[in-house]
Amino acid sequence: xxxxxxxxxxxxxxxxxxxxxxxxxxxxxxxxxxxxxxxxxxxxxxxxxxxxxxxxxxxxxxxxxxxxxxxxxxxxxxxxxxxxxxxxxxxxxxxxxxxxxxxxxxxxxxxxxxxxxxxxxxxxxxxxxxx
Numbered sequence: 001x002x003x004x005x006x007x008x009x010x011x012x013x014x015x016x017x018x019x020x021x022x023x024x025x026x027x028x029x030x031x032x033x034x035x036x037x038x039x040x041x042x043x044x045x046x047x048x049x050x051x052x053x054x055x056x057x058x059x060x061x062x063x064x065x066x067x068x069x070x071x072x073x074x075x076x077x078x079x080x081x082x083x084x085x086x087x088x089x090x091x092x093x094x095x096x097x098x099x100x101x102x103x104x105x106x107x108x109x110x111x112x113x114x115x116x117x118x119x120x121x122x123x124x125x126x127x128x129x130x131x
Contacts, residue, residue: 009040
């Protein structure tokens, strides 16, 4: 079971147990069953016999538009793992946009763990981003 504010996801392999839990919840609370999970917190969900497939395609496209990078090409490894940033570089004039993009990238790591190292590195400069 996953709960976020006023949303509840019930998942399991036994449909009878899920139905019983829903009945018990309806007796205690006013709930609305929205059926099969399709979207949750901006993540598109699709069920198959092998499990759930999570997808943030729309989120990524919106992120690329916001960063003015929709025209860029993908790469297999977004950053060399031995790269270090020079903290003496010139800072950004306004870092609000940088912080917004990094925040969105942090959320994206839910479905893209391959970018976690890169996002972790750039997150270190949230309060003093450099060029």
